[in-house]
Amino acid sequence: MTDSTASKVAVATGGDKYKRSPLAPEAFPDLPAIDGVRFAAGEAGVRYRNRVDVMLAHVAAGSTVAGVFTRSATRSAAVLDGQAKLPHQSPDHGFAIVVNSGNANTFTGKRGVTDVELIAAAAAAALRLPAGHVYTSSTGVIGEPLAASKITDILPVLVDALDAGAAEMAARAIMTTDTFPKGAVARAEIDGTPVTIMGFAKGSGMIAPDMATMLGYVFTDAAVTQTALQEMLSAVNRVTFNAVTVDSDTSTSDTVLMAATGRAGNVPLTAPHGGFQAALHSVMEDLAHQIVRDGEGATKFVEVRVTGAMSDADAEKVARAIANSPLVKTAIAGQDPNWGRIVMAVGKSGAQADRDLLTIRFGPHVVAEHGWRAEGYDEATVAGYMTHAELLIDVDLGLGAGRATVWTCDLTHAYIDINADYRS
Amino acid sequence: MTDSTASKVAVATGGDKYKRSPLAPEAFPDLPAIDGVRFAAGEAGVRYRNRVDVMLAHVAAGSTVAGVFTRSATRSAAVLDGQAKLPHQSPDHGFAIVVNSGNANTFTGKRGVTDVELIAAAAAAALRLPAGHVYTSSTGVIGEPLAASKITDILPVLVDALDAGAAEMAARAIMTTDTFPKGAVARAEIDGTPVTIMGFAKGSGMIAPDMATMLGYVFTDAAVTQTALQEMLSAVNRVTFNAVTVDSDTSTSDTVLMAATGRAGNVPLTAPHGGFQAALHSVMEDLAHQIVRDGEGATKFVEVRVTGAMSDADAEKVARAIANSPLVKTAIAGQDPNWGRIVMAVGKSGAQADRDLLTIRFGPHVVAEHGWRAEGYDEATVAGYMTHAELLIDVDLGLGAGRATVWTCDLTHAYIDINADYRS
Numbered sequence: 045m046t047d048s049t050a051s052k053v054a055v056a057t058g059g060d061k062y063k064r065s066p067l068a069p070e071a072f073p074d075l076p077a078i079d080g081v082r083f084a085a086g087e088a089g090v091r092y093r094n095r096v097d098v099m100l101a102h103v104a105a106g107s108t109v110a111g112v113f114t115r116s117a118t119r120s121a122a123v124l125d126g127q128a129k130l131p132h133q134s135p136d137h138g139f140a141i142v143v144n145s146g147n148a149n150t151f152t153g154k155r156g157v158t159d160v161e162l163i164a165a166a167a168a169a170a171l172r173l174p175a176g177h178v179y180t181s182s183t184g185v186i187g188e189p190l191a192a193s194k195i196t197d198i199l200p201v202l203v204d205a206l207d208a209g210a211a212e213m214a215a216r217a218i219m220t221t222d223t224f225p226k227g228a229v230a231r232a233e234i235d236g237t238p239v240t241i242m243g244f245a246k247g248s249g250m251i252a253p254d255m256a257t258m259l260g261y262v263f264t265d266a267a268v269t270q271t272a273l274q275e276m277l278s279a280v281n282r283v284t285f286n287a288v289t290v291d292s293d294t295s296t297s298d299t300v301l302m303a304a305t306g307r308a309g310n311v312p313l314t315a316p317h318g319g320f321q322a323a324l325h326s327v328m329e330d331l332a333h334q335i336v337r338d339g340e341g342a343t344k345f346v347e348v349r350v351t352g353a354m355s356d357a358d359a360e361k362v363a364r365a366i367a368n369s370p371l372v373k374t375a376i377a378g379q380d381p382n383w384g385r386i387v388m389a390v391g392k393s394g395a396q397a398d399r400d401l402l403t404i405r406f407g408p409h410v411v412a413e414h415g416w417r418a419e420g421y422d423e424a425t426v427a428g429y430m431t432h433a434e435l436l437i438d439v440d441l442g443l444g445a446g447r448a449t450v451w452t453c454d455l456t457h458a459y460i461d462i463n464a465d466y467r468s
Numbered sequence: 469m470t471d472s473t474a475s476k477v478a479v480a481t482g483g484d485k486y487k488r489s490p491l492a493p494e495a496f497p498d499l500p501a502i503d504g505v506r507f508a509a510g511e512a513g514v515r516y517r518n519r520v521d522v523m524l525a526h527v528a529a530g531s532t533v534a535g536v537f538t539r540s541a542t543r544s545a546a547v548l549d550g551q552a553k554l555p556h557q558s559p560d561h562g563f564a565i566v567v568n569s570g571n572a573n574t575f576t577g578k579r580g581v582t583d584v585e586l587i588a589a590a591a592a593a594a595l596r597l598p599a600g601h602v603y604t605s606s607t608g609v610i611g612e613p614l615a616a617s618k619i620t621d622i623l624p625v626l627v628d629a630l631d632a633g634a635a636e637m638a639a640r641a642i643m644t645t646d647t648f649p650k651g652a653v654a655r656a657e658i659d660g661t662p663v664t665i666m667g668f669a670k671g672s673g674m675i676a677p678d679m680a681t682m683l684g685y686v687f688t689d690a691a692v693t694q695t696a697l698q699e700m701l702s703a704v705n706r707v708t709f710n711a712v713t714v715d716s717d718t719s720t721s722d723t724v725l726m727a728a729t730g731r732a733g734n735v736p737l738t739a740p741h742g743g744f745q746a747a748l749h750s751v752m753e754d755l756a757h758q759i760v761r762d763g764e765g766a767t768k769f770v771e772v773r774v775t776g777a778m779s780d781a782d783a784e785k786v787a788r789a790i791a792n793s794p795l796v797k798t799a800i801a802g803q804d805p806n807w808g809r810i811v812m813a814v815g816k817s818g819a820q821a822d823r824d825l826l827t828i829r830f831g832p833h834v835v836a837e838h839g840w841r842a843e844g845y846d847e848a849t850v851a852g853y854m855t856h857a858e859l860l861i862d863v864d865l866g867l868g869a870g871r872a873t874v875w876t877c878d879l880t881h882a883y884i885d886i887n888a889d890y891r892s
Contacts, residue, residue, distance in 0.1 A: 114815075116812070116815030116816055117814065117815045117816075117817070117819070117820070117821040117822075117823075118811050118812065118814055118815030118821060118823045118826070119815070119823075148808075150808070150811070151808065151811045151823065151836065151839060151840060151841075152839075152840055153824070153838060153839040153840035154839070155840070185808070186808025186809075186811060186812070187807065187808045187811070187836065187840070187841050188841075296811065296812055296815050370794065370879075370883070370887070371887055374883070374884055374887035374888040375887065375888065377884065377888040378887070378888030380888070383611065384572075384574070384575065384609070384610025384611045385610075387542050387574070387575045387610060387611070387720065388540070388542065388610070388719065388720055390541065390542055391538075391540030391541045391542030391543070391720050392540055392541075393541070395541070396541070397541040397542060398541075399541070399542045399543075399575065400577070402542075412575065412611065414577060415575060415576075415577040415578070416575060416576055416577035416579070416611070417575075417611050417612075455794075455884065455888075456884065456888070457881055457884050459794070459798070460798055460801065460879065460880065460881050460884065463794070463795055463798035463799065463802070464798040464799065464801040464802030464804070464879075464880070
C-alpha cells in the first residue's frame with residue numbers, strides 16, 4: 045500500500061456514526077496480492093465526505109469471470125447491466141469493476157441506466173477496454189439520481205493509482221453502514237501448483253438505512269475456465285452468502301463477482317476441483333459470516349443448524365423460519381433460552397415436522413425432545429449458555445436426512461435505532 | 469353483568485405491565501346478549517394473579533358451530549382436539565368453550581393431551597354435555613405443564629355464574645399481553661328477520677412474550693346450517709384474521725370458533741347470505757384490526773393495499789412482503805416516507821413485478837411511478853403524512869387485476885422491550 049492510500053485509510057472507516065460491532069474480527073486480514081489484479085480507491089464525494097467511496101478493480105487480459113446477482117424483481121440498473129454482460133466476456137481483454145458507495149442508483153428510471161453506461165464508458169476509455177468489459181455496482185440510497193460525473197471525473201486518477209496491494213482500501217471504499225471492512229483469504233493446491241483466493245465484501249442490513257446491499261468481490265490467480273468458475277461460484281454462494289440473513293430483507297443490488305487470472309500457471313480447471321472449491325468456500329463463508337457479525341445492531345452471532353428433515357429444502361425452510369423470526373431474534377437478544385419460540389418457528393415454516401420427533405439443542409444442551417421439555421433440562425445452565433456471543437441453535441426434525449445451516453444475528457434496540465432513524 | 473363479575477373486571481385488564489396501546493379504541497363496545505349463549509369468567513390462578521384467567525361459554529342445544537385453526541405443524545393439544553371434534557357436532561346438544569390464559573399447553577407431550585381431556589370432561593360433567601361437545605383453548609407460556617386441576621376446580625362455579633351479559637368479562641379472561649379487551653358487534657337482516665353477530669378476540673404479538681396466540685369467538689342468534697356457517701367463517705377469516713400480521717410469526721394455538729344459535733327464528737341459511745356475511749366480515753375485521761392496534765409496541769396502524777398484480781395470490785405475496793419487512797416497519801416507526809424500502813419489498817416478494825410499471829402511494833401522495841420518484845414528490849409533505857397514527861401504503865403493480873389488503877403495525881423499541889424481556 046502506498047503512503048497516499050495509507051493516509052486515506054485512517055478516515056475511511058465510516059465508523060463515525062455507528063460503533064464497531066462487538067462481533068467484529070480483531071483486525072482486517074493481510075490480503076495478498078493476486079497476480080493480474082490491481083485496485084484503487086478514491087474520494088468522489090458521492091454522498092459521504094472525508095472517506096473513500098469509489099473503488100476500481102482491474103483484472104488483466106487472459107482472466108475469466110463469474111457472477112451471481114440478486115433475484116429481486118426490482119434489480120438495480122447496475123445489476124441488470126452486469127447480468128447482460130457476463131455471458132459475453134472474452135478472456136482476450138481484461139475487465140474492470142467500478143463500485144461506488146453512498147448511492148444505489150436503484151429505482152432511478154432511464155437516467156439510472158444512462159449513469160451505468162457513462163461510468164462503464166469512462167472506465168473503458170481510461171483502461172482501453174471494451175465498455176462491455178466494465179462491471180459496476182452502486183450501493184447506498186435508493187431512488188436518488190446518481191451523480192455519475194463525480195465518479196467518472198476521478199476514474200483517470202484511479203487508473204493511475206492502480207496497485208496490487210490496495211485491496212483493503214477497496215474494501216473500505218464499498219462500505220455503507222458497515223462498521224468494519226471485510227476481507228478473507230485462503231490457499232489451495234491444484235495438481236501441486238499453489239493458488240490463492242482473496243476477496244472482500246460489504247453488507248450490514250440486507251438493506252441498511254437506505255443503503256442497499258451485500259456486495260462481494262473474489263479474486264484468484266488460479267486458471268479456471270469461465271464455466272467451471274461460474275459453477276463453483278454458484279454452488280458455494282448457495283451455502284455461504286445465500287445462507288445468511290440479518291433481517292430477511294433482500295437487496296435490489298446484491299452482487300458477487302469472481303475473477304480468475306490464471307497467472308498461477310496451473311493446468312486450467314475445466315470442472316469443479318475439490319481443493320479449490322473448499323478454499324473458495326472458506327473465503328466466501330468467512331465473508332458471509334463477517335456480514336452477519338456486522339448485522340445492524342447485532343450482539344450475537346447465531347448458527348441455526350437443521351438436520352433430520354425430509355429434504356434439504358425442508359431443512360432450509362425451517363432454518364430460515366427460525367433465523368428470520370423476530371420473536372426468536374429478540375429472545376436471543378434477551379439471552380432467553382426461549383425454545384418455545386423455536387417450536388413456533390418450526391411449526392410455521394411450512395416444512396414437514398412432527399412435534400413429538402423434534403429435538404432442540406442450544407449449543408450442547410438438549411432443551412426439548414419427545415414433544416416436551418427435555419428431561420434434566422436446567423434453565424439456569426442453558427441461560428448461562430445464552431450469554432455467549434456465539435450461539436448454536438440445533439434442531440433435529442427426526443424425519444429424514446435433509447439438512448441446512450443458516451447464520452443470523454439477534455434483533456436489538458440498535459437495529460431499530462439505525463433503521464428508524466430518519467434518512468436526512 | 470352481575471355485581472360479583474363487575475368487581476372482578478376492575479382487576480382484569482392485565483395492563484399493569486404494559487401501557488394501553490395508543491391505537492386502542494376509546495372503549496369496549498356494548499356487546500348485546502345473544503339468545504342461547506351465556507358466559508362466565510373466573511380467577512383460576514393458572515399463572516396470573518388478581519385477574520380473571522378462565523372463561524366458559526355455553527351455547528344452547530339447537531346451535532351449529534364452525535371453526536378455523538392454525539396451520540402450524542406444531543399445533544397445540546387443544547387445537548388438535550378441537551379439529552377432531554368439529555366434524556362430529558350434532559345440534560341436538562349444546563356445546564361449551566373453555567379458555568384459559570397464562571399457559572398455552574403447547575409442546576407438553578402426552579400430558580398436554582390428558583390435560584385437554586380432563587378439562588373437557590369436567591366441563592361436560594358440570595354442563596351435562598358429551599365431552600365431544602366441549603372445546604378448549606389455552607394461551608400463554610409454551611412448554612410448561614398446565615395445571616388442569618386449577619381450571620377444573622372452578623368449572624362448577626363458572627357453570628353457576630353463566631350469564632348472557634358477561635361477554636366483556638370473558639373477553640378479559642382470555643387476554644395475555646393484550647393491553648385492552650377486544651369486542652365487536654354487527655347486525656343484519658335475513659329475509660326481514662333481524663339477527664345479531666357478536667364476538668371477542670385476543671392477540672398482540674402472533675406469539676407474545678412466551679404467550680401464544682390469536683383467539684377469536686363469534687356468536688350469532690341467526691339460524692345457519694353447519695356447512696353454511698363453516699363456509700362463511702372460512703371465507704371471511706381469509707380476508708380478516710388471516711390478513712393481519714404483527715411480526716410474521718404464527719402461533720401454535722390460533723383458533724376462531726363461531727356458534728349460531730338459531731334463536732332469531734329466521735329460515736335457516738343453507739348457503740352464504742350476502743347481508744349476514746357482510747355483518748360477519750364487519751365483526752371479524754373489527755376484531756382483526758384491534759389485534760393489530762394492540763400489536764406489541766405498535767404506534768402506527770398500517771393498511772397495505774396492493775392492486776394491479778397478475779393474481780390475487782401475487783398481490784398477497786407483495787402485501788405480506790411489505791407488511792413483514794423489518795426495514796419497512798422500522799421506517800414507519802421513524803415516520804420516514806422511505807419508499808425505497810417498499811421497492812425492495814416488492815422485489816423480494818417473489819411476485820411478478822416490473823419496476824417501471826410500479827406506482828407507490830403513501831396515503832393520497834404518489835411517491836414513485838414510472839420507475840422513479842414521482843414528479844412533484846415533496847418530501848416534507850409526505851413526511852407530514854407519515855406522522856399520522858393511521859397510514860395507508862398503496863402499491864399498484866400495473867400488471868393485472870389481482871388485489872390484496874393486509875394490515876400491520878410498526879416495529880418499535882417497545883416490541884424489543886416486550887420480547888427480549890426474560891420470561892421469569
